[in-house]
Amino acid sequence: MxxxxxxxxxxxxxxxxxxxxxxxxxxxxxxxxxxxxxxxxxxxxxxxxxxxxxxxxxxxxxxxxxxxxxxxxxxxxGMPFLAARLKRRKMLLAGAIIFVVSLYSLTSFIWFIEVTGTSKISNEAVLRAAKNAGLKRGVLKWNLDTAEFERDIREQLPEISWTGIEIKGTKAIIEIVEKKLPETSENQPAHIVASKEGLVKEVLVLVGNPLVKEGDTVFAGQILISGVIPPTLKEKEIPEQPLSSEQKELLEKESGEPKIVHAKGTVRARVWYESSAEAAIIEQGQKATGKTVSRFGIKIGAKEIILMGKQKIPFKQYKVSSRVKKLPSWRNINLPVEIVTLKYFEIVDFKEERGRAGAKILAERRAMEKIVKQLPANAVMQKRKVEEASAGSRDKNLVRVNVSVETLEDISEKRTFKPE
Known part of the structure; x- marks a missing residue:
């Protein structure tokens, strides 16, 4: 084709x-x-x-x-008609030739430098290191030694473990891989806290001191399993009568100090989500048919010349997407030449009658889509409740529903802390 x-x-x-x-x-x-x-x-x-x-x-x-x-x-x-049109406009043909030659000359240089993959190192630091190595705007790209540039950048930035340079047209893309610091040791003190509100259903403690039990209502950030284990001495073992200084010292030795640990375990809880959505019983509007027409041309100053594509758009209704490329400036000289690509998308009017039942199903699906986006991967849906709500007098064409979902999910989340 x-x-x-x-x-x-x-x-x-x-x-x-x-x-x-x-x-x-x-x-x-x-x-x-x-x-x-x-x-x-x-x-x-x-x-x-x-x-x-x-x-x-x-x-x-x-x-x-x-x-x-x-x-x-x-x-x-086609080409014969285009050639005939250009033949009548010799100055336009000369301008097009100059444009092509200028464009080819300008594409022989690096005009844009992009940095990717950085998170801790700033892009400015990488660009500065690349400039010191010799990679900067205006460099002729045919003689670039990317391997040497990569080595120089790594030597200037010890935080980088790998560097790659890719040349795409007039752009140089510097890809960075930073050195990863060792992850937090499990010996570091940590609590297990609630990531969200819920009603505790199961508590499994591997290491740590449980502070909640089944049936407790917890809020986000609340400590579920503490990384501070208190002394084993129970309060009922402490005599009620006053103690002497010797007895207090002996009691402190027997009770010991709290133990600081990295808490481990899971807490599953019942969590509720709510969402609402609406849908029209009769919906009217415009939609795309999938048919498109493209047009390509050159704009010199205020004059636009169509090089390829139809002169007349065959659609009664359409939307337009445009893409304009400007030539980069050269020694503070801006050429008034632009490459314009236009794409026309045909649209048609439509009218869809769903009925009240169909609108309710659509509104419920939209509300569930909102809830599903909030659910974590470990969530297990337990119950779902759908209620039709009043859309008010503002629009009798709308059906509004409220959806509530109950899930059972792991709400435990680790949080490190510094012992006092």
């Missing part, structure tokens, strides 16, 4: 509107004589639109006379 389009562009093709009473005969005779027609579209009345290569126009004239048909040109595209 690409080769066919390329060949059609090089030799030129036209869009014809054929009128007559024997259109089928016209098409059959063209095909039987080896003339390739494409994009055949039936129009109103006794008309049909076809696309054909420029070399087939004269044979089609004979076929039209034999079938009593007539045709006229609707659109011309």
């Amino acid at each position: 690409f080769l066919f389009k390329l060949l059609s562009f090089l030799i030129g093709h036209v869009s014809l509107v054929v009128r007559g009473e024997s259109l089928e005969k016209f098409i059959n005779m063209a095909v039987s004589r080896g003339i390739y027609l494409w994009d055949i579209t039936r129009l109103e009345g006794d008309r049909v639109r076809v696309k054909v290569r420029l070399s087939a126009i004269n044979p089609l004239r004979h076929i039209a006379r034999q079938t009593g048909s007539r045709f006229y040109f609707q659109e011309r595209a």
Whole structure:
């Protein structure tokens, strides 16, 4: 398909509107004589639109006379028409040649430098090291020794374990991998705290002092399993009568000091989530059909020249996406030349009647999508409750629902601390 389009562009093709009473005969005779027609579209009345290569126009004239048909040109595209247009505009052709030569010259240099992969090291520090190594804007890219630049950057920044430099067009991408510090030792004191609110269902303690039990309501940040284990001496073992100084000293030795540990364990709890959403019973609007048309051109100053693409957009309604590339400045000289790419997306009006039941199902699905985004991977859904809420008098076309979900999930989260 690409080769066919390329060949059609090089030799030129036209869009014809054929009128007559024997259109089928016209098409059959063209095909039987080896003339390739494409994009055949039936129009109103006794008309049909076809696309054909420029070399087939004269044979089609004979076929039209034999079938009593007539045709006229609707659109011309391809290199021959572009060349003819440029031939009439010699200054434009000279400007295009200068533009291409300038563009090729400017693409021989590095104009943009991008740094990726940094988190602790600043991008400015990497760019400074690259500049010291010789990689900077305006450097001719054909003679770059990327391996030497990578080695120099690593030597200047010891925090880097690996460096890679990739050249893409006029951009140099410096990829950085930082050295990883050893992870926190499990010997460091830590509590297990609640990551969110919930009702405790199960407590499993491997190391540490449990501070909650089944049935307790906890809030986010509350300590569930403490990393501070108190002395083993129970309060009931302490005599109620006053103690002498010797007895107090002996009691302190027997009771000992609290033990500081890295708490381990899990706490599962019942957690509730709520969300609401709404959907229209009858929805109207616009949507894309998937059909697109592209147009490519050059803008010189305020004048835009279309090099490729249709002159007339075939859609009644459409949205436009544009992409403009400007030439980089050279020695503070800004060339007023831009490369413009336009893409047109066809849109159509639509009307969808769901009914109240269908709107309720859609609103429930939207509310559940919001809740699912909040659920952790370990959450197990236990119950779900759906209630239709009043949308108020503001819009009788809307159906609003409230969804509440109960889950059972691990809410434990480690948090280090410094012993007092």
